[in-house]
């Protein structure tokens with residue numbers, strides 16, 4: 001939640017159990033593993049100590065707990081033991097870049113006067129990342145928008161911006177955020193993220209520290225269907 005670049009961390013095993021298909025589940029007191037959500041895939045990696053090595057094949061958030069699902073490669077890790085958590089750095093960095101790039105498209109859309117389209121969904125997986133908006137873009141505008149978006153995205157990336165992440169009370173969200181999803185929970189602070197111009201939105205995922213790390217972005221396609229617009233993108 002605080003540091004997307006923390007790739008190694010110390011934790012303690014609280015629970016060990018098994019999935020229905022016979023895989024192991026470890027639950028730790030604290031974790032750096034990102035469970036799938038917010039359009040971002042889970043982290044992979046290892047959990048280990050002197051008594052065993054556990055390969056994390058899947059991470060899910062379920063009933064308030066992060067489930068590290070996988071198999072024992074060697075030995076056995078038991079409840080109460082201290083462990084070292086190691087996440088796959090390359091995968092985390094790529095996921096953080098794609099996640100941040102998705103936010104940046106929102107910013108470029110606003111800069112180009114398309115903020116009347118409401119962001120609805122994001123898919124930030126390496127397999128065909130895209131963002132979706134409610135509303136359509138006239139066909140004759142799409143080619144110019146593709147070029148305009150690429151230009152504006154790469155302008156922002158070359159100028160750079162330190163990504164801001166903070167917690168906000170529900171009452172502050174309206175002032176700080178350019179969009180607040182209706183499902184924002186009551187009674188607890190919400191994590192909000194800005195990738196440009198102090199324009200925040202609620203997000204619980206991982207991001208790069210500075211958008212300059214994105215290198216170069218390109219727009220693959222703008223597609224409109226059933227009243228929605230889907231913008232596919234790539235991050236270098």
Ligand SMILES: [Zn+2]
Nearest residue numbers: 099193203205
């Ligand atoms: Zn995000």
